[in-house]
Amino acid sequence: MELFWYIILMTMLAIYVILDGYDFGAGIIHLFFAKKEKDKKAITNAIGPFWDANEVWLIASGGVLFFAFPTLYASSFSGFYLPLIIILWLLIFRAIGLELRGQIHNKIWETIWDKAFGIASLLLALFFGVALGNVVRGVNLGNVVDGVSTHEAHYFFLPLWNPSFSPHAEQLGIIDWFTLLLGIIGVVALTIHGANWIIFKTNSDINEKLKKVVFNLNIVLLALVIISISVWHIIEPDPFHNFIDKPLLCIFPLIAFIGLFGLFKVKHFKKHGMGFVFSTLFLFGGLTSTVASIFPKVLPSTNNINPDLTLYNVAADEYGLSVGVHWFAIAAVLVAIYMVIQYKVFKGKMDDVGYGEH
Numbered sequence: 001m002e003l004f005w006y007i008i009l010m011t012m013l014a015i016y017v018i019l020d021g022y023d024f025g026a027g028i029i030h031l032f033f034a035k036k037e038k039d040k041k042a043i044t045n046a047i048g049p050f051w052d053a054n055e056v057w058l059i060a061s062g063g064v065l066f067f068a069f070p071t072l073y074a075s076s077f078s079g080f081y082l083p084l085i086i087i088l089w090l091l092i093f094r095a096i097g098l099e100l101r102g103q104i105h106n107k108i109w110e111t112i113w114d115k116a117f118g119i120a121s122l123l124l125a126l127f128f129g130v131a132l133g134n135v136v137r138g139v140n141l142g143n144v145v146d147g148v149s150t151h152e153a154h155y156f157f158l159p160l161w162n163p164s165f166s167p168h169a170e171q172l173g174i175i176d177w178f179t180l181l182l183g184i185i186g187v188v189a190l191t192i193h194g195a196n197w198i199i200f201k202t203n204s205d206i207n208e209k210l211k212k213v214v215f216n217l218n219i220v221l222l223a224l225v226i227i228s229i230s231v232w233h234i235i236e237p238d239p240f241h242n243f244i245d246k247p248l249l250c251i252f253p254l255i256a257f258i259g260l261f262g263l264f265k266v267k268h269f270k271k272h273g274m275g276f277v278f279s280t281l282f283l284f285g286g287l288t289s290t291v292a293s294i295f296p297k298v299l300p301s302t303n304n305i306n307p308d309l310t311l312y313n314v315a316a317d318e319y320g321l322s323v324g325v326h327w328f329a330i331a332a333v334l335v336a337i338y339m340v341i342q343y344k345v346f347k348g349k350m351d352d353v354g355y356g357e358h
Contacts, residue, residue, distance in 0.1 A: 001321035005068035006298075006311045008328065012064060014287050016057035017128070018193075018280050023051045024128075025194015027094060027121020028187070030114065033213065034206065040114065042204035044098060045353040046197060049346045051098065053338075055091065060335075067324055071154055071314035072298055079139060079156040080131070083174050087127055094120035122187065129186020133179030134158075136290060137167050137235050138300030141309070145170070153306040154314075167235055172302065178235055181228055188221045189283060192263065196275035201350045211267050214275060218263045225260065225286075242293055249292045256285025 026047045034040045066073045077084065097117030101110055139156045142149035161173035169176075175183075195210040195217075232239040243249050259281030266275045294300060299309040307313070315321065346353075 001318055001325075002068075002311050002315040004325070005064065005315070005321055009061060009064050009068065010288070010291055012057055012061045014284055016054070016061055017287055018283055019054040019057060020051070021125075021190045021283060022194050022197035022276070023047050023054055023094075024121045024125040025190040025192065025196075026198055027118050027194070028125065028191045029194050029198060029210065029213075031118025031122060033209065036206075039204060039206045042202045042206065043198055044101075045350045046201040048098070048353055049350070050342070052095070053342060064328075068316055068321060069298070069311065069314045070316055072309055075141075075154040075156065075299065075309065075314075079158055080134070080174070081157070082160055083127055083131065087124065090120045090124045090127070093117075094124065125187045125190040126183040129183035130175060130179045132186070132287070132290060133182035134174060135299060136182070136232075136294060137172075137176075137178055138302040138308070140170065140172055140303055141299070141301040142303070142306035144303040144305045147305065149303075149305045154309060170303075178231065181224070181231070185221065185224045185228060188217055188224060189279070189286070192217050192221065193276070193279040193283060196266070196279045200273045200276045203349055207272075211275075214263060214266045218260070218266075221263075221282075222260060236293075239293060242295055249295075252285050252288040252292050254285070255281050256289055259283070259285055 026043050030040060030043045034043055062073075065076075093116045097113045097115075097120060101113040101117070103109075139158060141156050142153050143151045143156055158172055158174050161175045162169050162171055165173075165176050167176045167178040192214050195214050198204065199207045199210055199214075243253070259278045262278035262281070263275065266278075269275055296310045296312060297308045298311055298314060301308045
């Protein structure tokens with residue numbers, strides 16, 4: 001049952017990254033590339049009917065984490081307390097940036113909320129990438145100091161950074177050069193993803209420009225991916241052991257690279273949705289490859305005193321996990337019905353939605 005709920009949780013997180021990821025990317029495009037009012041309107045129209053529903057996947061993932069893996073939930077929400085609070089405020093500012101902009105038709109007012117929306121989207125993409133980096137790198141479980149565990153084995157707490165900015169420091173920080181690298185990859189990947197969504201859902205004049213942006217950023221993304229793979233052994237001495245022991249897992253990096261190289265054809269796609277398909281493949285393949293590389297760990301320990309957190313030592317009781325399957329099945333059906341209706345109602349181009357206008 002632990003493996004079943006692990007797959008469910010990772011699937012929900014992947015869906016969240018793909019769906020809310022294009023919202024983050026659209027916000028970054030809005031911040032840097034939307035200079036004209038009609039371009040800004042096109043971007044908010046493209047995500048307007050979807051962004052709040054997309055965020056529900058994050059809440060639902062937190063619920064499944066709390067139910068199925070309570071020890072991991074308790075450990076993560078205390079240890080990552082500072083970045084989680086920052087993410088909460090960024091989600092708030094992104095939302096009110098979208099909702100309040102159209103309340104008053106004043107240039108200063110609109111500019112303030114445009115910046116709030118764009119900067120919050122940029123920082124959210126960065127922090128979620130950094131969060132993934134922390135999971136790959138691991139944390140100082142038990143808060144070990146000079147070889148002595150000062151807290152219980154699953155406890156940790158991280159400041160935003162440490163003075164050395166090193167992923168090998170005894171007292172780690174949320175941000176170091178390795179986690180920042182993954183954060184930048186997250187920003188670039190989601191910017192591409194958001195641009196592809198805008199191209200898919202609008203006929204805006206900015207779309208041709210965005211195709212060039214996607215192509216150029218994809219070169220940057222490829223370089224960053226190569227660098228991250230090259231330095232991975234500095235964090236994990238044998239980073240590819242799971243793929244060697246279980247060759248079937250190689251399907252995940254293969255999906256990621258199909259998406260990555262497919263994006264180089266973005267200027268030639270006749271169907272507007274193809275770019276979004278390939279960026280979705282990259283995000284899904286990249287996330288699942290990262291998760292597969294550390295399986296069955298869910299949060300590695302950077303010390304030799306306390307063991308890694310795995311899906312087996314953080315899971316709830318077997319009986320509770322079994323009962324939860326029935327309720328999850330009902331919820332899954334309801335969510336599927338809702339999403340089918342939502343995307344059917346808002347299918348096609350969104351140029352004339354008029355989201356946020358008052």
